[in-house]
Amino acid sequence: MAYDRENIFAKVLRGEIPCDKVYEDEYALAFRDINPQAPVHVLIIPKGSYVNSDDFSAKASDAEIVGYIRAVGHVGRKLGIVGSGFRTLANNGLDAHQEVPHFH
Numbered sequence: 001m002a003y004d005r006e007n008i009f010a011k012v013l014r015g016e017i018p019c020d021k022v023y024e025d026e027y028a029l030a031f032r033d034i035n036p037q038a039p040v041h042v043l044i045i046p047k048g049s050y051v052n053s054d055d056f057s058a059k060a061s062d063a064e065i066v067g068y069i070r071a072v073g074h075v076g077r078k079l080g081i082v083g084s085g086f087r088t089l090a091n092n093g094l095d096a097h098q099e100v101p102h103f104h
Contacts, residue, residue, distance in 0.1 A: 001101065003049040009102035013047060023075050027067025030075045040081055043104045044071055050103040052092045 004010070011017045012031070019031035022042050033041040046068050050056040057065070076082045091098035 001051050001055075003051050003055075004101050005049070007100055007102050009043075009045050009100050009104060010049070013045070023071060023078060025067065025071060025074075027064055028071035030071060040079060040086065042075055042079070044068070044075060045102055045104045051101050052098060052103050053090045054092055056103045 008017060012019050013029060019029075021029070021031050023030040023044075026047070028044055028046055030042050030044040033043055046056060046060065046064060048056075048060060048064055050060060056068075060068075072088060073082075076086055090104065
């Protein structure tokens, strides 16, 4: 599947759609979900053009992968949820109900 540069997360990354930003660095952007499914529901997306986790793991540089994982930890610490626990979830593809074709 080719990356769709007009998907909603691509527009968020370009600043065309506002977001409630939690964290940002050169590799990732984290923001609160507009339709949260949990008390704390933050989306963390890489800044590169990756369709899903498979695409990300196959094509991202080592620095991008490490930067993304570090962003997850940074967000957990910033929100104070590391001690109580949190889960990470990535739906990969249509059968897994991935709604936006940008890895998150």
